[in-house]
Amino acid sequence: MRVIIFFFILIMPLSAHSRPVVAVLPFEEANTDWLSEGMAWSLSDKLRRVSALQMVDSNRLNAALSQYQTPVQIGQSAGATLVLYGACRLQKDQLQVSARVLRVDTDDILELGEVEGPLDSLFALQDSVIRRFLDGVDLSSTVIEWEAIIRRPTRSVQAYIHWVRARSMLTGNAEDPDVVRGHLTLALAEDADYADAHSHLGLLFVAQRRFKEALGALQTAVRLKPDDPLTRYNLGVTYASLGQPDRAAVSFQDAIRLKPDDPITHYNLGILYHLQGNHEAAIAPLQTAVRLKSDFAVAYLTLGIALANTQSHTRAEDALKEAIRLSPENADAHYNLGVVYIEMGHRDQAAEVLEQAISHNPEHADAHFNLGRAYEALGRYDEAVAAFKQAAQFNPDYADLHFNLGIAHTEAGRFEEAIRTLHTARRIYPQDPLIYHNMGIAYRNAARFEEAENAFREALRLNPHLADIHLSLGSLQLDMGRYEQGLSSIREAVRLTPKNADAHRYLGEALAYLKQYPDAIQAFRKAIELKGDDGDAHLGLGMVYLQAGQKTAAASALKTGLRLSSGHPDSLAIAREIARLQKQPEQVSTYLNRARAFEDAGLLDEAIDAYRKAASLSPENADIQHALGLACLRANRPEDALPAFRKVLRLRPDHPDANLIRDFIRRMEEGR
Structure with a gap:
């Protein structure tokens, strides 16, 4: 030479x-x-x-x-x-x-x-x-x-020439992989131990998704040239594609050890962990990737997703904003930032960012779906329905989409449409108890009580451990006048979630219906202990105190409840009741106690007079009117009961005995 x-x-x-x-x-x-x-x-x-x-x-x-x-x-x-x-x-x-x-x-x-x-x-x-x-x-x-x-890379210059030609074709995305493979085969015929030829043969197989063949070629290349980071990297890709993530991680780590400043390998290691659901482990290599390559937009995107999955929402927001800065038209970056904003409770920002995602990719079904979620959280139910329907055009078999669309219809008061939509969700995913639960809520709002009960029971058959469904069933049973059953359902909810303030509030309501006032008071107090700003719990406690004759306590609880429940539909009636209780807290209870004593003694006419006195002092109290009507019936004075029961329906249309009262009034009007 x-x-x-x-x-x-x-x-x-x-x-x-x-x-x-x-x-x-x-x-x-x-x-x-x-x-x-x-x-x-x-x-x-x-x-x-x-x-x-x-x-x-x-x-x-x-x-x-x-x-x-x-x-x-x-x-x-x-x-x-x-x-x-x-x-x-x-x-x-x-x-x-x-x-x-x-x-x-x-x-x-x-x-x-x-x-x-x-x-x-x-x-x-x-x-x-x-x-x-x-x-x-x-x-x-x-x-x-x-x-x-x-x-020397090989003992044969001719092998090297074939390898260079093959690599040139691979780099240039050659349309004929057989020609590439031919050059690599000739290179290996000249030198069977040519590591680079084995490595690029493996790379060719990876490009053709022939991963089992790629594995053999790359393993040989690693054996012959163990210090080549690119071969280790491609071996990691091959292991990952063959469903062997642990070996893939080891290969990526080996490649990083040999070439620690390669952002692509760090990124793929992060992606591997992320796809395994190990988001905590994914964060470090993804952070290294963006540190090594500051304009690595897709790495920032994946880092943001991993951080969001670890509930690090503020850091996720920063990463996704950087991804958007680097790639402003990336719909996925806008979409994931919108999802993070939903999780953070920033609903207006979520809607804005998701609208941008859709502007960059109008067929992004998930963006339409989550835009619907954002609108739903904002109370913009008609817009939520429109967004969910748009998502359904691109992904009609997505059960969650129909589920959320059904909820939006329910919130918008379109109960029959909600029922139809939730039936679609059920057909797609018949084993989801939450679909049946929300179907039951829609049925209940549509006054289809038996179908609502059936839906709740089917939800509990699928998962008997969901307290909210027991609460919904119990509340429905109370509305249907089946107080003992309602109490049983609500007690099960309390057992499942003993720190659930709503469950204790419903328990108080059930006990009040059954006139178990001391237990009802205890239940409402527990609800308030768990959630002090629950206006409904304070109002419920006040009504129970009222029924138990504890007027001062009733006035205090009702006053607190009214303060916490601004905009309550019965706020005017509650305010009047508070004023009367504070003005004459004992007179009403005196006449009520007197009326009950007369009833117990069989002096029904005297009892009726006492109830009328109590009613005159508290004319907005439906329970006094109800007691007056019952006393009149016991005294065989149905004509006198009629006006009292009519006042009950006017004051409290959802009274537990409302159906019985309506039936009595109808019979009286028909002369029966």
Whole structure:
């Protein structure tokens, strides 16, 4: 082998303590179709082994090469401090290589001259260029990796040529993978232990989604060249695609150990953990990815999703905002930020961001769905319905969509439409108890009580441990006048969720219906202990105190309840009752106690007179009118009962005995 060097090299000194960032450009070529990129790849691979140097990011270099022409422009765009480039010529099996170094900050060029030798001496010529480069930048004396630098990739130059041609086709997204495979097969025929050929054969199989074949090729490449981070990376991709995430993680970690500054590998390790549901583990590699590559928009997006899944909503918001800044038209980034805002309770911001997501991708079904959720939370039910219907056009079999659409219809008062929509959700997912629960709520609001009860019971059959469904069933049973059953259902809800304030409030209502006032008072007090600002619990407690004859306590509880329940539909009647109780707190109770004593003694006429006195002092009290009507019936004075019962319905249309009272009034009016 004869290598001729035609020059002596002047030294291009570097500033102290600097670590040069090197870009190697494709060499200009003549008479070959493979050497330009092959020379650049091989020189880059050798320089990558020099710890005193740092190679530019390959993606950034490729972007610069596609955009600029001159070495200065390319180097500046790629972030290089030194650019190695040159030309090569193959003529009659003789190879000539010339090279030069550009210092980007000063625009100085150092000519490395020309080396020449037979084609079989290609690897030695490359080593000579590397030595001259290191001499030229005054680093030769610091290099300790010479053995690794001069290591031959293969024992056959012909194998190398086939590999370069195959790699060029892979890099250029060759349309004919069989040609690529043919070159790699020829390379391996020349040298069966050619690690790079095995590695790129594996990469070809990965691109074709032939992962089992890729696995064998990449494992061989790792065995032959264990220090190649790219092969380790592609092995990780292969393991992940074969459903072996633990091995994939190990391969990605090995690649990171060999090349810790590669953001893509950190990103894929984070994605792997994220897809496994291990969001905590995903955060660190994703943070490293964006630290290494500050414009890595998709990594910021994935980081934001992982943070959101760990309930780190503020940090997720920051990551997703950065993803949007880097990629303003990324619908998924807007969508995920909208979901984070929903979880944070920022409903107006959620709606705004989700509308932007849809503007970038009008067919984003999830964005339409979550926009509906945001509108629903804002009480904009008609807009929520429209958003859910739009989502259904793109994903008609999504049960949650129909479920939320049904809830929106219910909130908007369109109960029959809600029922139809929830039936659609049930057909898609018949085992979801929450669908039946909300179906029961819609039936109840539509006054279809038996169907509501059936829906609640089916929900409990699917999951008997959901306290809210027991509460809904119990409340319905109270409305149907089945107080004992209602009490039983509500007690089960309390047992399942003993710290649920609503459950204790419903328990108080059930006990009050059954006139178990001491227990009802205790239940309402427990509800208030758990949720002190529950106006309905204070009002319920006040009404029980009233029924128990504790007028002062009743007035205090009703006053608190009225203050906490601004806009209550019965606020005027409650205020009047409070005023009467505070003015004459004992007179009403005196007449009521007297009336009950007369009833117990069988003196019904006297009892009726006492009830009438009590009613005159508290004319808005439906319970007194009800007691008066019952006393009249017991005294066989139905005509006197009639006006009392009519007042009951006027004052309290949802009275537990409302159906019986209506039936009595109808019979009286018919003369029966």
